[in-house]
Amino acid sequence: MIKLPEIREGVCLNFEWFPTKAQCFIYRNWGLVTAEKMAEVLEVDEAVVLRMAEEMGLDLSVEVMPEWRTRGYITLIRNCWHLLDYEQLSVLLDWSMEYLAFIIEEEDFLWYKLGRFKADSGHLRVEELDEEGKRRTAEICRITKEIYANSPETAVKPFDFFQKTVFSTSEAPEMKTKTRFLYSYCALYGDTFFDKKLIDVSFPDEMLRSYQSMGINGIWTQAVMTKLAPYEFLPELSEGYEQRLEGVRYLIEKLARYGMKLYLYINEPRTLPSKLLEDRPDIRGHIYEEMGISSLCIRTETVQKYLRESVAFLTKNAPGLGGFFTITSSENRTHCMSHVKDPHLNNCPYCKGHSPAENYALVNQLIWEGASSVNPEIEVMAYAWAWREDEMETVRLLPKEVKLLSVSETRKQKTFADVTTFVSDYSISIVGPSEISKKLWREASATGHKSVAKIQANNSWEMSSVPYIPVFEQHYEHISGILATGDVESLMYTWTLGGYPSPVLEMIKLMCEEGKEIPTLDEIYAKLFEGADVATISRALHLFSEAFSEYPFCVRTAYYAPQTCAPANPLYAEPTGFEATMVCNPYDDLTKWRNLFPEELFVDQMRKMSEKWSEGFEILKTVDRSKNPYLDELYDVADACNVTFRGVYNQCAFIATGRKTDDYEDVLEDEKRLAYEAIDLMARNATIGYESTNHYFYTKSNLMEKIVNCEYLAENLKKKKNASRA
Secondary structure, eight states, X not given: OOOOOOEETTOOOOOTTSSSHHHHHHHHTBTTBOHHHHHHHHTSOHHHHHHHHHHTTOOTTOOOOTHHHHHOHHHHHHHHTTTOOHHHHXXXXXXXXXXXXXXXXXXXXXXXXXXXXXEOOOOOOOOXXXXXXXXXXXXXXHHHHHHHHTSOOOOSOTTOTTSSOOOOOSOOOOBSSSXXXXXXXXXXXXXXXXXXXXXXXXXXXXXXXHHHHTTOOEEEEEEOHHHHXXXXXXXXXXXXHHHHHHHHHHHHHHHHTTTOEEEEEEOOSOOEEGGGGTTOTTTEEEEETTTTEEEEOTTSHHHHHHHHHHHXXXXXXXXXXXXEEEEOSSSSOOSTTSSOOOTTTOXXXXXXXXXXXXXXHHHHHHHHHHHHTTOTTOEEEEEOTTTGGGHHHHHHHSOTTSEEEEETTTTOEEEETTEEEEOSSOOSSSOSOOHHHHHHHHHHHHTTOOEEEEOOSSOBTXXXXXXXXXXXXXXXXXXXXXXXXXXXXXXXXXXXXXXXXXXXXXXXXXXXXXXXXXXXXXXXHHHHTTTSOHHHHHHHHHHHHHHHTTOOOOHHHHHHSGGGTTTTOOOOXXXXXXXXXXXXXXXXXXXXXXXXXXXXXXXXXHHHHHHHHHHHHXXXXXXXXXXXXXXHHHHHHHHHHHHHXXXXXXXXXXXXXXXXXXXXXXXXHHHHHHHHHHHHHHHHOTTTTEETTTEESOOHHHHHHHHHHHHHHHXXXXXXXXXXXX
């Protein structure tokens, strides 16, 4: 049913620091893909790949972990998006074309992250090198051997996330908040329920034990109803649902051993191809003409019955399920007003005369009716994300048993110079709760609803390639503000990012202990870093928080700027013309990175943040890390932030001024230094560069390529300047 997206003809990046694209493919995937598999993709003998790798100086003895194709496939797709066609991607991953299409469509908006187009890579072939190509290959070989000589031995393997984790052995106290749930730090987002081995990988016991000690009593994961219950409108979509239900039960039982419940995020009912509904006007709602899909209208009796009964079926066949939460505005296209709220544009005959708020409330009502018919104690949460002007009306229309889930910091404002920005969500730098959220929680309380505050406890898209951002002051202020309202019953700690069992989660536990006053931040530091030089640590952490307050927040900046992969993001001597993509490929799109901020202001804010963070990191360096188990990890994440923030500033300055004036030698040297430092970091800490729904944003090979990239630009810049002087 799902088709591979069309290829945008003539649109593809040329990674000119390699003589050929086949060399680029081998280099950036070395250590992730076997030479044998690369040879299969390139349709050559393995000996050819080994020879090409050796000519570039790559280590032929490197171990390739099979986990890259089961737990790092998004990294592979991103690495090869501009290099391989669909057929070759399928070969690389050992997937059918149908499964590749499914992952691109359903894997947490991967299609959007890749830019909503497939690069016109052509079918990659090995090419003969001309004399210049041979010279460049020899130069790459020299650089590569130099990198190996100046890099440490790898102490940890990729995906070995918990080697440095401090696993608390203390029992969690009674806490002020009822439900405290998050997304697993290392959960796979795709069809995880189908395979119990993937469930164990996504929810490892050592992580669950740590969550339990930190007071976490719930885990959420996404679910698609057609995959978990019989689907009458297109039965083939629910093929294998019995096996997935077995997986759901397996996970529920596993979580129960640690005092936790499973919560499913559902986005229903999903649209279907319009052709399939041509003979079903009794259920067809809004038609998306340009997309060839149609909504199943929830105002029709048949669709209402389906939604109630499928949720009831799932609840009955997954005993012990904690509950559901929904998004009913934006995200996937579902009910008739999920994306088309304007009554003049909505063409559903059944929804005419109804408001978006009525539809939001009705979807949640149907889900609650189905779930509670089996388990009256089950939790159903309606996520107010993107309700906007309809939020108050929706709250009043919801059944009282349905809880309100909302972003705590939503629409809070902050001014930088003369630019006022506001939060949609995913902000730690602009601290919640907002007045809008507090007003919404009060309305919920007044109408008999319980409220759940959604935060980002560890990190956000502002900086997602570290397990947590060590800005304890912002986290402390946010939790204190939520608790002070008295209107919040429960906490959703994270979206798909931020689930690492960190000292930040330990801090929240200390703040939420039932029957006790909230400890001061100094008291929390004394407990977290007991035995260490707490005064010095506190000074460093204060500077980190000051630095992060300079982050020029806009949700589009958080999505599109290069803080996800800055140490590995290539530099381009000439503008590429490519638009940055959501949390994936920033390219060189400074215009999209800065969004509403003027260029000069944006670059200056990145400079301020980088310099202030570096000041704090120099202080942290003086602390004896052997005195407390949290300190090694704190040092690593602070170092990774330091490298990344400096890299973001370098790249902004390079694009804004450097390449316009051919004055960027210093930037190239600094970017090489940062890449080396990131290689060191990844060698000792497997969490650096990783986020669960994007896998590794960068790898050692990507960082090595960045050094090759900088050396290539430096050589060409020198030639250009010599030519101009001549």
